Amino acid sequence: MKRFYTLILMTLAALGTFAQGWPEKYDGVMLQGFYWDSYADSDWKTLTNQADELSKYFNLIWIPNSGNTSDFYHSHRKTMGYDPCFWLNHNSCWGTEAELRDMIRTFRSKGTGFVEDVVINHKNGLNAWADFAQENVTGPITGKTYKVEWDNTNYSQICSTDEANRNPNSGVAGRIKGAADTGDDFDGFRDLDHTNAKTQENVKTYLDFLLEDLGYVGFRYDMVKGYAARYTGLYNAAVKPQFSVGEFWDGNKNNVTGWIEGTKVDGKIQSAAFDFPLKYAINAAFNSGQWDRLADACLSNDPYYARYAVTFVDNHDTGRYNHNEGNAPVYGYVEAANAFMLSMPGTPCVFLPHWQKHKRAIKQLILTRHAAGIDNQSTILKAEATAEGFILNVQGSEAKLLLLCGKKAEYSTNGYQLAVEGEGFKLYISDDIDLSEVKGVADLPYHFTLPAGLKVNKGERCAFFEAPESWGNPTEVSCWNWDKTANYTQGNWPGTKCEQVLTMPNGRHVYKWTMATSDKRNANNGNEGIIFSYQNGSDRVQTKDMPFINGGYYTEEGVQSTIPGVTTSIAQPHALASENGAKRQGWYTLQGQKLSQKPLQSGVYIHDGMKKVVK
Template sequence: MKLSLTRNRWIVRFLGFLFAFLLLVVLITAPGALAADYNGTGKEVILQGFHWTSYKPENNGNKHWYQIVKENAQNINRAGFDYVWFPPPSRSAASDNSYLPTEWYTLENGYGTENELKEAVTALKPTLALADIVINHRCGTATGGADFTNPAFGNSEQNRSAVVTGDDCNCGTGKPEERHHNGSISESNDAGRDLDHTNPLVQAKVKEFLDKLKTEIGFAGWRYDQVRGYNGYYVGLYNDASKPVLSVGEFWDDNSQAVVDWVDETRGKSMAFDFPTRAALVDATLNQNYSRLKTISGKSPGVIGMWPEMSVTFIENHDTEAVRNGGQKRFPDDKVMQGYVYILTHPGIPTVFWRHFFDGGDSQKAQIVKLIEIRKNAGITSKSSVFIEPNTDGKYAAIVDGKVAIKIGSASWSPGDGWKVALDGPDYAVWTKS
């Protein structure tokens, strides 16, 4: 009898240990399980700290852009922004926006010097800085080919092996472009050499680059450029090495499932810009098609309706603004505040565009500041719940977390008794609990 009881105790202990182990495996491997460290707290608001022509001193009173950011640091802090997204920091193949980087380690370009960059990042504190990381492609130092320096990936042969086979330069000896998990081929960049992220030499230098930006400049997180160009697994790999407080990728696609698939590729270790939500907002406000803001199941469209804590929302950025694309993809000027009423009261982490905040006039700036205040006072986060009014005729109306109500569109609507108007304007209103 004693032997039987002892054996039973060991069986129970073993089964308990096995259950705990299996539970741990499930938690670790579940999508987003390791994501918390790299995706902020969900309470943040981001400012995109530049626009398409920021690199031109003639537009900035003959000052470098980093000086402009530094001079506005207190205004940015007072407005309630938690992060400022900086432009790419490295030397570029052209005197432009630095999206064709050459020498990663030379932190000087049209936006300013390395010292000016450090000063801007320091001046913003406690607001944190996010660096724009362009590692899908890179140009050679002298030729635009594979003659990489500062850092090199090794000797000339190793430099060529860092470029995918099939690149436009015909100089790459690395592996061909990878496919994403949904089967689509990675996106190439004709102007730069597409890097082979399966190559350990590339991985090592990317990790060193991120470490340099973090330890020497003070960057706290990353915005990854053109992540359609390589598998999201590597973003997760680089985040594991660099430990950003926040990571977001530019997977430019209006299909919500495609964006969520990329987040899955990172193993939930990076958020993504919510292009599908922006597309729905443009259609809704431009064409008064407010049904675009509610799915058949009554949820929000876009990534915020599928995986809200992995969504970074926005209504405009340097790529979509008029000066970049002739106005073909821009957000309607007279609907800008409707867009901010939506993203600053809804799930996801919202991003405000520099031009909208600093160049849209004092009234618009004050209203954006008020919306940030409303969001933070109500405790709205990336995971907040949304009840959407079923009738979308001439309007979109919703109540978020039972604390904030909004309406955009010309039709009248009220959340009822117990609410007070906190903000209103042409075809929009926001209420809070009275």
């Protein structure tokens, strides 16, 4: 089988070569090696211990901002790094700088490079709102002197439009002398003035230190809507990373490609971007059965921009199930959504929780992608919705992939062999390809720890449901359960009431549904499944249709496990049914707190699943 990572020396040489924005014909896969509050799963030692396994499947790993924060510096309080303070001190909540360097060296020797989460839109003070840390270090690898200096007198490197300039509690109100912001304001930390020559010099110093001394191979630029695209281009042209991707959080393809074009230097694009238009199409299809949305205009299905598309199903913001209403995760059919992403052109970025929970399927999907020779500029031969599914056919350098998603995505499989199948999808590849490595992936089930004390009585038809945090503590949760011959919840929507049986240590509530003999109603249904729901004001909020497993323990993502000792037949789902749930249109803070109305204070919020700026 063709394996792009086999020759490590060739890979390492490639990692040191500058590409404009993103390499052409790139066939690698990236892992987002963290999620929100993943302090245990993503510390440097933990990741280093997984180097042998991760390096076999991933060419790039995107990790959190590794710089020290003021909170960690003063009190060792952990944050995700989006409150950056130090640029040259990398002893952080994720580990020491020595551990970081060891991790980067270990993976690099195996052909995998690291992408740093670079946060240069805004900066946090060391002790107050705007007292930036002055830094001066000698790089132990390069021997170079790296220095960043800040004007903490006139604050000329902070945008004059920053909220600190008008907030009397900031200590610097009316004293900030920088230029106006060239992008969206970010409320919470100081917006850097990228028109300032000294700021530009500092950023270049910082990025050079990341590449040349720490050993990163590229950058993920945070919140690039916050400053003009030309500055990303300016910095990349100066320091020459191999990989660069911007978080331009917008579902409109033209807006995202406009940012990509805006990074040009001497007519050459300097950065890729995350394919947010594809992300929202994936949500609509796999959450709500809107299959035609997978043919929406996005980066990865555009022959020109596919090279600059970094595709994803979820990330640390969108995939925060604790605050799912504001962050728009894919609630279920995660394997099917990943199968779609990993069959498409572009550079796929797998989300760490998806890798952890669906490791066998994702391994097989990655190996099948490599076997077909799919890269970021492969040709889409067919992309077509059916009434209840989607057909995707992609030509790789070695073979073709044929992906069928949903219930009715019928298409001739002559000339193809089945490579991978899972909940809601089947992935085929040309029949002359050796799949022994794909088929040899060990069964790797997700190990879910069941809450203690749950019981299924002999002969009982039942299910357990752990309600998401966003549901709060509803007074009544209902269950709707059916199969092809009967409804087991009285036949009247929303079904029968569940009993609250447990409160988890994290505050979530667990409910149990049990069928009473009188609840069964004969019916002629087209499929089978289970739904949980509750009344939220005038709206009824519900899960998607999920396959029923007797004694199953469900979350909003689907069934997680079964109660030990329960005899059950685990059926494959017959469809990816529509969710039909209430549309999530509330306003949320970036921390996931739901607001009662559109915010009155300026800043960045999440609305309709996207970052929105309120002036």
